[in-house]
Amino acid sequence: MSFGVWAKRGGHPFPFQRCARSLICRLDSCGSFALPYDHTPLPSPPLKTLGITGGIGSGKSTIAALLGKKPGVRVVSADDEAKRLMVEDEGLRRQLIERFGADTFLEDGSLNRAGLAASVFDDPKEVEALNAIVHPAVREALGKSILQAKEDGIDLFAYEAALIYEIGAQDLVEAILLVDAPLELRISRVMQRDGSKRLEVMARMSNQLSSEDLRARADFVIDNDGDLAALQESVDSLYRSILDK
Ligand code: ATP
Numbered sequence: 001m002s003f004g005v006w007a008k009r010g011g012h013p014f015p016f017q018r019c020a021r022s023l024i025c026r027l028d029s030c031g032s033f034a035l036p037y038d039h040t041p042l043p044s045p046p047l048k049t050l051g052i053t054g055g056i057g058s059g060k061s062t063i064a065a066l067l068g069k070k071p072g073v074r075v076v077s078a079d080d081e082a083k084r085l086m087v088e089d090e091g092l093r094r095q096l097i098e099r100f101g102a103d104t105f106l107e108d109g110s111l112n113r114a115g116l117a118a119s120v121f122d123d124p125k126e127v128e129a130l131n132a133i134v135h136p137a138v139r140e141a142l143g144k145s146i147l148q149a150k151e152d153g154i155d156l157f158a159y160e161a162a163l164i165y166e167i168g169a170q171d172l173v174e175a176i177l178l179v180d181a182p183l184e185l186r187i188s189r190v191m192q193r194d195g196s197k198r199l200e201v202m203a204r205m206s207n208q209l210s211s212e213d214l215r216a217r218a219d220f221v222i223d224n225d226g227d228l229a230a231l232q233e234s235v236d237s238l239y240r241s242i243l244d245k
Helices: 016-021 023-029 060-068 076-087 090-100 113-120 124-151 183-196 196-207 211-217 228-243
Strands: 005-008 046-051 073-077 154-161 176-178 218-224
Touching: 005 090, 016 124, 016 183, 023 176, 023 228, 046 060, 046 228, 060 073, 060 154, 060 176, 060 228, 073 124, 076 124, 076 154, 090 124, 124 154, 154 228, 183 196, 218 228
Parallel strands: 046 154, 046 176, 073 154, 176 218
Antiparallel strands: 005 218
């Protein structure tokens, strides 16, 4: 049974006082309004920014895809951004090669995923070193994407990231949406999606923040424990509530 969108803090999801946390609102004069008979054209509505996070198999990508079909919404995935940066960002590539060796990349310039995974496998210090290189680059790219969305007149910019807090992305968006679902349901969805084994899924889960921690930090929660039609309803309701539509 889905409970739809649950706004933890109540009231309007993006009240003005939360603008202080928003990169965009800090750059704009947030909260100004036109006086009566002032013929200055009203500014276009400010960009709203939302982080979407959740544990493995919770349904982040599914929600991001549904939200991305709505008018005025742009969705960016942290995973896709990291993959793009590994190809395009020379500074990032240099740092990775310095730390993990020349075979971090294959001859055609693409990332040697298997090689890099083997280098960091089961070694928390190496994982930390990799994250210390990649996460700041991903965070910087997020800042640029938000500014670009603002320039492009987007209404809602949504950023999907499993590791939203680890990247530090929560400081760049106004609100965080947590997608959650019961553990067993998440495990069976991922097993079905990836053909992976139960223990593999559980091992990946053990590296993520718990549902309790994530719920405590989120501004909104979607309990994705129903079917896709229920999820669509939750997304519709979230969209309406964020954009006052
Ligand atoms: P990951 O962290 O592994 O990237 P995710 O949180 O992005 O996972 P999704 O890939 O969106 O999760 O969803 C996991 C699987 O469950 C997918 O195959 C998706 O189609 C399916 N799924 C998600 N939500 C529902 C739902 N409400 N009903 C049926 N299937 C769903």
